Amino acid sequence: MATSKAVLILSVLVMALTGCKVTTSDDHHYPDSGGFVSGLFYDARDTGRHYPTNSWALASDAEACRNEPLYFETHSGRVRVYGSPAYSETSFRAAASELERRIDGVLSRFQLSWSDFVEDRSAAAPYPRQVVGCLSPNVSHREFVSASLAAVAFNPYYGQWPYETGQIMAHELAHFVQENLSRYDTSYSLLPYWFAEGQSVVVAGEPIAPVYQHYDYDPLWDVTPMDAANTPYRFGHYGLAYRYLEKANGALAMTVLLEMMQVLDWDGGFHGEVSTGESRAFVEAFNSAGLVDHRNNYLSFQRFRSDYHDLLNSSY
Known part of the structure; x- marks a missing residue:
């Protein structure tokens, strides 16, 4: 559970970020x-x-x-x-x-x-x-x-x-x-491998696995690169898992999630990992960010991980 200080920081962060981010149109080319x-x-x-x-x-x-x-x-x-x-x-x-x-x-x-x-x-x-x-x-x-x-x-x-x-x-x-x-100053990435790669796949416009093929791979089990199967199509499934979250919540919510992790890293009370291998900072931020599924129901990380295929199956 988050300390009262961390909860306050997270609440202020969410309120401060909501509605204040805009895309840039500045031209910095010379x-x-x-x-x-x-x-x-x-x-x-x-x-x-x-x-x-x-x-x-x-x-x-x-x-x-x-x-x-x-x-x-x-x-x-x-x-x-x-x-x-x-x-x-x-x-x-x-x-x-x-x-x-x-x-x-x-x-x-x-x-x-x-x-x-x-x-x-x-x-x-x-x-x-x-x-x-x-x-x-x-x-x-x-x-x-x-x-x-x-x-x-x-x-x-x-x-x-x-x-x-x-x-x-x-x-x-x-x-x-x-x-x-x-990250604030921790010496390792706090993001699960599937999330980091999935978001990068989506941002770069790389191929994403079709939703109807979601049973072909279990992306959320790939917490580190060592967990990943040696199959090139896995990156498309990382993108599929991440896109589900972004489609239901918006890109800004994903950015807020990242920034909440940085606050938790700065706070210092969320080091280590949970039983499934993800960093405590990631899981705490995910559960505190108010994310929802495609039906607009609250989505905890634990439910996303355990019900991933059911969620994807009912989303199309």
Whole structure:
């Protein structure tokens, strides 16, 4: 059960967020003659803006830039990309352009503007007013990009990038937004694997399993990547499970759920996991968010997990 302090915080948070989020229409693009956004190169030894070193906020791919002082900053000031001077100027500019041009569209799917995101993301995040990128040799050309709370890591060789980057970038930026909204300073993700991937699938517009095929997979059992079956179609089922929640409650309610988790992480009284493996913060936030099913009846996480197939079966 939540402490009285946490309940009060959650109540205030829900009231404060309801009706105040809007999608953004601001244009932050500053294209130059080469097709990339404009900006300048800097040396962190001169500016003091060194790459984040917070291990709790960096995935292993993004740790490669810890000792790299060189960075490219876009004209808007929203994006910085760090990396070795051995990598081409084009790779720096391309990574910065992807972040600058894609972030607003992804945030709009969370019903957030850029200013909303800056205000609502974890106050413990390094450089809360910027999206930080890293040209990392630990990111393969197959992956192309990988996101963590503090930084988005890119394959450092622009020539190896896929021709079409849109869905991949949207998917990874969705993870970036999720982690910044749902965590305060805990060292691991508080989201179940199925939810994190399902929301990213929906945000990126990737294929979702047809509702009538819901019996083909049990997405809610995949609490961690280790729980997942080795079947590529599982991602479509993660998207199906998440879309059910969003369709019944709206995208804003899902964003509020993430932000409630951050408050619980900050509160410090909801560490650990429940018996089914999900973080206590996720389950508590889910049950406190007032979510409903497709018939507008209150939906607890326990009922969603146990009655998932019955709910999906009666929703079409």
